[in-house]
Amino acid sequence: MWEPEEHLIAGVWDFNVGRDASQVPNDFEGIGHRHLKGAVIMGFDGRVEFIPFEKFQAEGRRRPGLLWCVPNSVFGE
Numbered sequence: 001m002w003e004p005e006e007h008l009i010a011g012v013w014d015f016n017v018g019r020d021a022s023q024v025p026n027d028f029e030g031i032g033h034r035h036l037k038g039a040v041i042m043g044f045d046g047r048v049e050f051i052p053f054e055k056f057q058a059e060g061r062r063r064p065g066l067l068w069c070v071p072n073s074v075f076g077e
Contacts, residue, residue, distance in 0.1 A: 002041040002056070002067070003032040025060030025067045044069070 004023055023029040031039040031053065038052040051059075051066075059066040063075050 002051070003034070003039040005030050005032045006034070025056065030060070031056045041066075 002023060002025075005028070007028075025031070031041075031051070033039070033053075035050075038050055038056065040048055041051050041056075042048050056067070060068075062068065064070070064073070
C-alpha cells in the first residue's frame with residue numbers, strides 16, 4: 001500500500017475512488033504528490049519507507065515487484 005494521490009471528485013477532495021485500500025501504480029491511482037520528492041509506502045511485514053517518485057514509477061513496471069504482489073502468481077497479477 002502507498003500514500004494515494006488525491007483527486008477533486010464532485011467538488012470534494014478524495015483518495016482512491018475505489019475505496020478498497022488497493023491501488024494500481026498508474027497515473028490516476030498512483031502515489032500521492034503531497035511531499036516534494038516522493039511518498040510513503042507500507043510493506044506486508046508492517047515496515048514503512050519513503051520512496052522517491054522515480055523509483056515508484058520504475059517499480060510500477062516490475063511484476064512481481066515492490067508494488068505488485070499476488071500470492072501464487074508467477075507474474076504478480
